[in-house]
Every structure is written in structure tokens, then in C-alpha cells.
Amino acid sequence: xxxxxxxxxxxxxxxxxxxxxxxxxxxxxxGNPALAVLGKFKGGISPQALKVxxxxxxxxxxxxxxxxxxxxxxxxxxxxFGTSLTTxxxxxxxxxxxxxxxxxxxxxxxxxxxxxxxxxxIGIVGAWRRGGRLDxxxxxxxxxxxxxxxxxxxxxxxxxxxxxxxxxxxxxSYNYTLTPAFTPSFIGNVLEHSILPAFxxxxxxxxxxxxxxxxxxxxxxxxxxxxxxxxxxxPGYRIMxxxxxxxxxxxxxxxxxxxxxFVVGGAILIEEVFNYQGVxxxxxxxxxxxxxxxxxxxxxxxxxxxxxxxxxxDIATAVLDPRTRGAK
Amino acid sequence: MxxxxxxxxxxxxxxxxxxxxxxxxxxxxxxxxxxxxSGGGITGARSLRRMARAIRSNRxxxxxxxxxxxxxxxxxxxxxxxxxxxxAEIYPRSLGPSLHHLLGTTTFGQDMFAQVVWGAxxxxxxxxxxxxxxxxxxxxxxxxxxxxxGFWDGTLxxxxxxxxxxxxxxxxxxxxxxxxxxxxxxxxxVITATGxxxxxxxLRAQALTLRSRDFLEAARVRGERSLYIIVVEIxxxxxxxxxxxxxxxxxxxxxxxxxxxxxxxxNPSVTxxxxxxxxxxxxxxxxxxxxxxxxxxxxxxxxxxAGFALLNYAFDEIGNPALRPVRSLRGNRVKRPA
Numbered sequence: 001x002x003x004x005x006x007x008x009x010x011x012x013x014x015x016x017x018x019x020x021x022x023x024x025x026x027x028x029x030x031g032n033p034a035l036a037v038l039g040k041f042k043g044g045i046s047p048q049a050l051k052v053x054x055x056x057x058x059x060x061x062x063x064x065x066x067x068x069x070x071x072x073x074x075x076x077x078x079x080x081f082g083t084s085l086t087t088x089x090x091x092x093x094x095x096x097x098x099x100x101x102x103x104x105x106x107x108x109x110x111x112x113x114x115x116x117x118x119x120x121x122i123g124i125v126g127a128w129r130r131g132g133r134l135d136x137x138x139x140x141x142x143x144x145x146x147x148x149x150x151x152x153x154x155x156x157x158x159x160x161x162x163x164x165x166x167x168x169x170x171x172x173s174y175n176y177t178l179t180p181a182f183t184p185s186f187i188g189n190v191l192e193h194s195i196l197p198a199f200x201x202x203x204x205x206x207x208x209x210x211x212x213x214x215x216x217x218x219x220x221x222x223x224x225x226x227x228x229x230x231x232x233x234x235p236g237y238r239i240m241x242x243x244x245x246x247x248x249x250x251x252x253x254x255x256x257x258x259x260x261x262f263v264v265g266g267a268i269l270i271e272e273v274f275n276y277q278g279v280x281x282x283x284x285x286x287x288x289x290x291x292x293x294x295x296x297x298x299x300x301x302x303x304x305x306x307x308x309x310x311x312x313x314d315i316a317t318a319v320l321d322p323r324t325r326g327a328k
Numbered sequence: 329m330x331x332x333x334x335x336x337x338x339x340x341x342x343x344x345x346x347x348x349x350x351x352x353x354x355x356x357x358x359x360x361x362x363x364x365x366s367g368g369g370i371t372g373a374r375s376l377r378r379m380a381r382a383i384r385s386n387r388x389x390x391x392x393x394x395x396x397x398x399x400x401x402x403x404x405x406x407x408x409x410x411x412x413x414x415x416a417e418i419y420p421r422s423l424g425p426s427l428h429h430l431l432g433t434t435t436f437g438q439d440m441f442a443q444v445v446w447g448a449x450x451x452x453x454x455x456x457x458x459x460x461x462x463x464x465x466x467x468x469x470x471x472x473x474x475x476x477x478g479f480w481d482g483t484l485x486x487x488x489x490x491x492x493x494x495x496x497x498x499x500x501x502x503x504x505x506x507x508x509x510x511x512x513x514x515x516x517x518v519i520t521a522t523g524x525x526x527x528x529x530x531l532r533a534q535a536l537t538l539r540s541r542d543f544l545e546a547a548r549v550r551g552e553r554s555l556y557i558i559v560v561e562i563x564x565x566x567x568x569x570x571x572x573x574x575x576x577x578x579x580x581x582x583x584x585x586x587x588x589x590x591x592x593x594x595n596p597s598v599t600x601x602x603x604x605x606x607x608x609x610x611x612x613x614x615x616x617x618x619x620x621x622x623x624x625x626x627x628x629x630x631x632x633x634a635g636f637a638l639l640n641y642a643f644d645e646i647g648n649p650a651l652r653p654v655r656s657l658r659g660n661r662v663k664r665p666a
Contacts, residue, residue: 014490021499029506143388143641147579147633149586152605152626155614159622163614265495269587273609283498284591287505295502302498310493 007314011307018303022296023072027065076300082293087285093297096282101264103173104271104278107194108263111201116256118202119209120249126210127217127248128240138210145207151269154200158273161196169193173276197274201267205259209252216248223247250321254313261309265302386645392638399632402445403452412442414599422618431620435611443599444624450512450600451632454585457516459578462524466573469524470531471558471566474539485532491525500584504593511595515585523580527573534569538562572643579636586629601625 075081081093088096126135162170169175174190220226221244229239268280275281279298286294383389402409415438423433431440473484503518504510510518538544547557563570588594589602596603608621 010486010489013486014493017490018494021494022502025503026506143637144630144634147583147637148630149583149590149626151587151590152622152629155605155609155622155626159614159619262495265498268497268501269591272591283501287501288592290505292505295505299498299502302495306495307493 003318004315007311011311014307015304018300019073019076022300023069026292081297081300084286084291084294086289086291087282087294093294096294097279097297097301100277100279100282103276104280105263107173107197107271107276107278108201108267109260111198112205112256112259112263114198115202115205116209116252116259119206120213120252122206123210123213123252124217124240124245124248127214127221128236128244130218130221135214138214142207142211145204148204149269150200150204150267151273153204154197154270154273157196157200168196170196171275173278193276197267197270197276200270200273204267204270208255212255213245213248213252216251217244220244220248250317253320254317257313257316258306258309261306261312264305383639383642386642388638388645389642392635392640392642395631395635395638399448399452399635403448406445406449410439410442410445412439414438414442414446415597422616424617425620431624432618434607434621435613435616435618436607440621440624443604444601444628447600447604447625448628448632450598451582451585451602451629453512454515454519455578455581455632455636457512458519458523458581458585459574461516461520462577462581463527463570463574465520465524466526466528466531466577467563467566467570470528471535471562473528474532474535475558475562476554477539488525488528488532491522492529496522497584497587500588501591501593504588507593509595510588510593511598515588515594516581519581519584523577523584527576531566531569531573534566535562538565568643572640575636575640575643579633579640582629582633582636601628 079094081097084091084093084096122134122138126132126138129135158170161168169192171193173193174180174186175193178186178189180186226239226243229243234243264279268283270276271278271281272284279302283295283298283302285291286298383393417437419429419433419437419439421433421437422435423429425432429439429441431444434440434443469484469488473481473488499522500518503522507514507518544557544561547561552561585594586600586602586605589600590605590609592606594600594603594606596606602625604625605622608618608625611618611621613619613621
């Protein structure tokens with residue numbers, strides 16, 4: 001219980017730090033960049049929306065900094081993120097973000113689960129057949145995978161499967177001449193459009209699961225109880241799955257819980273490359289349009305999702321592995 | 329400590345890198361880092377010499393060193409390889425590769441080969457700048473935190489942890505968006521300021537294992553000041569971990585800066601691999617038949633990153649024999665059950 005409380009405390013401090021960064025960053029930059037953008041829109045947005053923005057960016061210079069800070073914290077706590085300036089002028093930031101979330105959850109969420117299952121499986125088999133063909137192939141491939149910019153893999157896949165072979169679509173999440181509806185043809189179209197981004201994401205994330213699983217498995221396979229199981233003459237697959245993998249999977253499970261938090265942040269660059277209208281794409285849209293309110297709200301959302309996931313994974317670890325409960 | 333960065337982001341810290349085989353504990357406990365330098369009183373010079381020997385005997389280390397030296401030479405003397413001004417828009421547009429233009433020209437009429445060659449310099453500057461800067465901060469904060477203990481440890485660790493869990497790439501995007509076209513120096517400053525926490529964590533863990541060693545006790549009894557003990561007594565014993573953290577930071581600087589430049593948050597008039605990709609994507613290089621514009625700068629990023637990563641892996645293998653390829657253990661294999 002104390003453990004959970006301490007993690008909650010850490011969670012609160014980090015969230016506060018992210019909020020404060022969000023508040024201070026535009027004010028620290030030379031010549032408050034938001035000022036210029038806001039100036040252009042003074043006539044276009046409603047007075048009360050403008051007030052929220054003023055608090056957010058410190059435009060209302062008649063207020064003292066602490067008062068601005070208090071107003072900003074209050075607005076954020078009550079979900080007033082302001083109004084989009086340029087991306088969808090006049091609409092509330094909250095609604096724009098809510099529209100983007102399902103696309104990211106669908107694409108990145110499903111791919112994350114797939115990558116976890118596949119990667120863990122490959123890692124188990126790789127460690128079990130240590131020195132085999134799979135195992136000796138993995139490390140060098142993994143070294144290369146970690147250093148390839150993810151967006152570039154996406155670009156190369158677009159070149160091969162989209163531009164050259166014309167096999168798969170690579171723009172947007174569905175053919176935009178269609179009207180979104182729950183019909184088989186539309187769903188099929190969405191799936192078709194998700195193949196390339198999902199595959200990019202899969203091959204870029206799977207290596208982590210493989211390597212963590214493999215390395216923990218190798219340590220576990222050296223344990224006495226594994227030798228004991230061998231001495232008992234248990235079949236190989238039982239030793240591999242019930243004795244070694246079961247005990248070695250913990251780091252991967254915690255990692256998985258954490259990576260679910262990153263689903264919301266999505267794969268920013270992959271969404272950008274494929275023009276897939278999720279949260280990450282929206283963030284870059286906001287950046288390119290200098291839509292600071294939208295940008296701030298997205299950053300907070302992404303941070304909050306990550307923090308919640310880390311909190312959950314900490315608690316999951318404590319529940320699953322009694323040894324960690326005493327750790328400070 | 330695994331997976332604190334989004335797996336889909338350029339900054340995802342791969343858990344296998346330094347703390348492989350160490351299950352992460354609750355609350356992101358520091359991994360038990362045990363590299364070369366765990367022996368107490370090894371002096372910096374000696375462990376550097378040991379490292380040089382290790383690099384020669386490890387194939388990954390040799391490959392990584394060759395790649396890095398190659399790119400450093402290109403970055404230092406780009407004029408030797410490419411005689412064209414990389415930004416001059418003086419040639420016919422969108423030429424294919426030929427003897428005059430090894431990689432062809434861009435849609436603006438710039439020589440692509442010259443761009444690739446000159447583009448090495450800013451990337452290397454960022455990699456080394458961030459590598460040195462972030463490692464320096466990480467060493468100071470990590471070691472001070474471990475050595476001073478108590479209130480300071482609590483405060484510094486909290487700052488480190490907070491920075492560690494805030495998603496780094498979105499944070500960088502937000503900062504860069506306020507800066508409007510970050511040049512090389514600004515890029516170094518921003519990535520350094522946000523990126524040191526991961527290695528600080530590892531260095532703190534390593535320094536914690538040293539805290540109760542006799543040679544530190546001796547220094548305390550001699551009446552040395554804390555700063556002296558940290559700089560002269562503790563830091564030299566951690567040389568190999570410091571080198572590893574330099575490599576980690578440099579690698580992430582390459583990936584982060586290229587990604588930021590690719591989405592147009594760098595200074596678009598600086599010729600570097602990331603901005604080449606930005607312009608290529610803007611000009612739809614694939615659709616207009618200039619695939620090399622995207623492929624070549626990307627491959628360069630991969631090769632440079634591989635240089636840093638290979639060296640890092642080699643260090644990991646040198647420090648953690650359990651991860652070495654079984655090839656080298658063949659003599660023992662007969663003893664293992666089939």
C-alpha cells in the first residue's frame with residue numbers, strides 16, 4: 001500500500017512538472033511566439049475563448065505570473081484547453097483531440113499487441129535454441145533495427161509497395177472519396193490503408209520484445225530449477241514454456257503495460273509519413289500551423305497516458321513479483 | 329528500466345542496450361549495471377588502455393570504430409570528396425545519377441552527392457555535442473546524487489525520474505516548435521537539456537555500488553572535499569560506463585535531430601541528412617522519380633547510428649559475458665544437455 005502511495009505521489013509530481021513545463025515554455029522563448037499567432041486571430045474567436053488562451057500563454061499582461069499560473073492550472077483541471085487557432089479555427093481543442101484518438105488507438109494499439117505477442121514468442125524460441133540459426137541472426141538484425149529512423153522505414157515501404165508495386169495505399173486512413181460508415185467495404189478500405197503503417201510499426205517495435213525476452217530467458221535457463229526439470233526428463237516445450245518463459249516474461253509484461261501508455265502518443269512520425277489522422281499526426285499539424293493551444297493539450301494528453309501506464313505497470317509488477325515489493 | 333520511451337519513437341530506449349538480462353524492478357529501479365570498471369581502484373588511463381584492447385578483439389567494436397572514423401573524416405574534410413557547394417542551385421533540375429552528379433540533382437538543381445557529403449558535419453556536431461554535454465550532466469548529477477545521499481539524492485533522483493518518464497520526443501517537438509527552425513547549436517542545447525536522464529540513472533546506480541568502498545573512505549578520512557572525491561576518486565573508476573553513456577546519448581542525438589529536421593523543425597537552410605529528407609518529402613521525391621534523395625541520406629543516418637550502436641553493444645558484451653555469442657564458448661557446449 002505504501003508502495004502504491006509513493007508511486008501515486010511520484011505520478012502527481014511528474015504531472016505537475018509537465019503542466020508547469022507547458023506553462024513556462026512559451027514564456028521562456030524569445031518574444032513569446034504565441035503572441036504573434038494570437039494577434040492574427042484576435043477578431044476571430046469568442047471573448048471567453050480568448051480569455052482561456054490569455055491565461056495559457058500569458059498574453060494578458062495585466063495579470064501577474066502567479067495569477068496566470070493559477071488560472072492556467074484551473075483551466076486545465078476543468079478541461080478547458082481552449083480553442084484551436086489554425087488547424088480547425090474556432091472548434092474546441094478537446095473535440096479535435098477526441099476525434100483523433102480512435103484512429104491512433106486502432107492502428108497503434110492493435111499493432112502494439114501484435115508486436116508484443118510475436119516478439120515475445122520469437123524471443124522465447126530464440127533463447128531456447130541458443131546459437132541456432134534464428135538466434136544468431138537476431139542480434140545483428142536488431143542492432144540495425146534500433147538505428148533506423150522509423151519514419152525512414154515507412155518511406156522505403158511506401159516506395160516499394162506503394163509507388164513502385166502499387167500494391168497498397170499509403171495516404172490517409174481510408175480512401176477519402178468514401179463516406180465513413182460501418183459497411184464491409186469501408187472497413188475493408190480502412191484495413192487496407194492500415195497495412196503499411198502497421199507493418200512499419202511492427203518491424204520497428206518488435207525487436208525490443210525479442211531482445212528483452214531472449215536476454216531474460218537466457219538468464220533464467222541457467223537457473224537450477226531448469227536443470228532440475230531437464231534431469232526429470234520433462235519434454236522440451238514444457239521446460240521452455242512452463243519453467244523458463246513463465247519466469248522470464250515479467251520484464252516483457254511490465255514493458256507491455258508501459259507501452260500501452262505510449263499508444264496514445266502513437267507513432268508520431270509514422271502517422272506523419274502515412275498522413276494517418278491520429279494523435280501524432282494531429283500534434284505535427286498543430287506544430288506546423290503554430291496552433292499552440294492544440295499542441296499543449298496534446299502534449300499533456302500524451303504525457304498523462306504514459307504516466308498512467310507506468311503507474312499501472314509498477315503496480316502490476318508489485319502484484320506479480322513479490323521480490324520487488326520491498327524495493328525502494 | 330525497460331521501455332520508458334515509446335516503442336514507436338526514435339528515442340525508445342532499448343532495454344537490451346546496457347541492462348540486458350536485468351529484469352527491471354518496480355518503479356524503475358536502477359538496473360544493476362556491472363561493466364568493466366567495477367573494480368575499485370582502476371585508474372582512468374589503465375581502463376582506457378584495456379578498452380582499446382577490447383575494441384581490437386571484438387568484431388562489433390572494430391566495425392563500429394571503422395564506421396565512426398569514416399564519418400568523422402568525411403565530416404572534417406567534406407571538400408575533398410565533394411567539390412560542389414551543397415546549397416548552390418546551379419544545375420539542371422532532377423537529373424538522374426551520372427558521372428558528373430554521382431547521385432543526381434534535386435528538384436532545386438543542387439548536387440545531391442555534395443549535399444550528402446556536407447550533410448555529415450552538422451549531424452556529427454550534434455552527435456558529439458549532445459554526447460559530451462548530456463554525459464557530463466549525467467555524470468555530475470548521477471554521481472553527486474549517489475555520493476551525497478540524503479536530501480540531495482532525493483532531489484536529484486526525483487528530477488532525473490520526472491524527466492525520464494515525460495515522453496521525450498513530444499517534449500522536443502513542443503520545444504522546437506516554439507523555436508522556429510533550430511540550428512545546430514540550439515539543437516544540441518535542446519536535446520542535451522532533455523536527454524541526459526537515462527544515463528544519469530545508470531551512472532547513479534554504478535556510483536552507488538562504489539559508495540562504501542575503502543578508497544573513498546580513505547579519501548574522506550584524509551579530509552578531501554566532496555567535489556574532489558567525486559571528480560578525482562569516483563569518476564575515473566567509471567570510465568567505461570561513461571564511454572557507454574556517451575555512445576548512447578550520441579546515438580539518440582543522431583536519431584532525434586534527424587527526426588526533428590525531417591518534420592521541418594530544424595533550420596531548413598542547413599544542409600544535413602535530416603533536412604535533405606524534409607525537402608525530399610516536401611518535393612515528393614518518390615513520385616517524381618528521385619528515390620535516391622530519400623534513400624541515401626537515410627542510409628547515412630543508419631550507418632552513422634550503427635557505428636555508435638555497434639560500439640555500445642560491444643561494450644555490453646565485454647562487460648557482460650553472458651550475452652556474448654555462443655560461438656566463442658564452443659568448447660563448453662559439449663557439457664550442455666541437448
